[in-house]
Amino acid sequence: xxxxxxxxxxxxxxxxxxxxxxxxxxxxxxxxxxxxxxxxxxxxxxxxxxxxxxxxxxxxxxxxxxxxxxxxxxxxxxxxxxxxxxxxxxxxxxxxxxxxxxxxxxxxxxxxxxxxxxxxxxxxxxxxxxxxxxxxxxxxxxxxxxxxxxxxxxxxxxxxxxxxxxxxxxxxxxxxxxxxxxxxxxxxxxxxxxxxxxxxxxxxxxxxxxxxxxxxxxxxxxxxxxxxxxxxxxxxxxxxxxxxxxxxxxxxxxxxxxxxxxxxxxxxxxxxxxxxxxxxxxxxxxxxxxxxxxxxxx
Numbered sequence: 001x002x003x004x005x006x007x008x009x010x011x012x013x014x015x016x017x018x019x020x021x022x023x024x025x026x027x028x029x030x031x032x033x034x035x036x037x038x039x040x041x042x043x044x045x046x047x048x049x050x051x052x053x054x055x056x057x058x059x060x061x062x063x064x065x066x067x068x069x070x071x072x073x074x075x076x077x078x079x080x081x082x083x084x085x086x087x088x089x090x091x092x093x094x095x096x097x098x099x100x101x102x103x104x105x106x107x108x109x110x111x112x113x114x115x116x117x118x119x120x121x122x123x124x125x126x127x128x129x130x131x132x133x134x135x136x137x138x139x140x141x142x143x144x145x146x147x148x149x150x151x152x153x154x155x156x157x158x159x160x161x162x163x164x165x166x167x168x169x170x171x172x173x174x175x176x177x178x179x180x181x182x183x184x185x186x187x188x189x190x191x192x193x194x195x196x197x198x199x200x201x202x203x204x205x206x207x208x209x210x211x212x213x214x215x216x217x218x219x220x221x222x223x224x225x226x227x228x229x230x231x232x233x234x235x236x237x238x239x240x241x242x243x244x245x246x247x248x249x250x251x252x253x254x255x256x257x258x259x260x261x262x263x264x265x266x267x268x269x270x271x272x273x274x275x276x277x278x279x280x281x282x283x284x285x286x287x288x289x290x291x292x293x294x295x296x297x298x
Contacts, residue, residue: 047264047277110136225291
């Protein structure tokens with residue numbers, strides 16, 4: 001139980017501090033942002049490891065829960081019907097035991113959650129997966145709720161995707177989960193310009209030294225990530241920085257745009273790798289974390 005809580009806390013921090021894996025439907029057909037950062041309606045691209053998922057084009061981005069990288073849902077009441085993506089280091093559990101771990105989460109937020117089914121499955125490309133279906137009598141005072149999770153192991157990473165609805169989960173919603181398709185060629189570390197590498201290393205050193213003030217100097221005062229500003233990042237970092245013993249940022253995709261850079265990769269925290277994506281911007285000659293500069297309406 002303690003391990004599950006620790007995983008959730010660190011994941012929340014990574015998503016908040018580094019801008020999650022920013023993704024949303026673009027407003028215009030013309031956009032020079034890379035696909036791992038800015039998406040066309042109905043397509044989600046995860047930065048690392050690189051994979052895509054498709055969902056209805058009229059669905060809108062929703063505020064992700066702390067442990068999630070992305071969440072989108074049907075227009076209307078928030079969280080009535082939607083899907084989410086949660087990547088994290090794979091826990092020391094076999095596939096068929098993941099259902100109990102996820103049930104622990106549902107028990108904290110819902111009334112009488114139960115496992116309806118728990119069975120091995122495969123993605124369209126043959127990748128092994130575990131499909132788990134849940135039912136709960138009440139979720140947040142909104143009545144009965146149903147959910148299906150699909151768990152995939154990718155190296156040392158657990159990719160947990162899910163769909164939920166206040167109605168019965170049909171094959172159309174499950175199809176979102178099974179649309180997950182891995183893309184090769186973007187998962188290995190690449191070299192970045194010396195000044196960017198210096199920025200990343202200095203940031204890492206300040207995290208390991210537990211110097212909160214120095215860590216926050218690496219953030220622009222204009223930082224904004226899915227509605228979260230610099231002050232909220234500082235409060236989160238303060239809560240976890242004391243437990244960090246090693247911290248290293250590896251970049252797997254780097255797209256420069258003058259004084260702004262889009263990048264994605266992973267952070268090795270205490271030996272475990274966590275996905276990250278973000279934007280840095282040069283202010284007064286120094287690189288700063290800038291976030292995705294996006295507001296998400298609750």
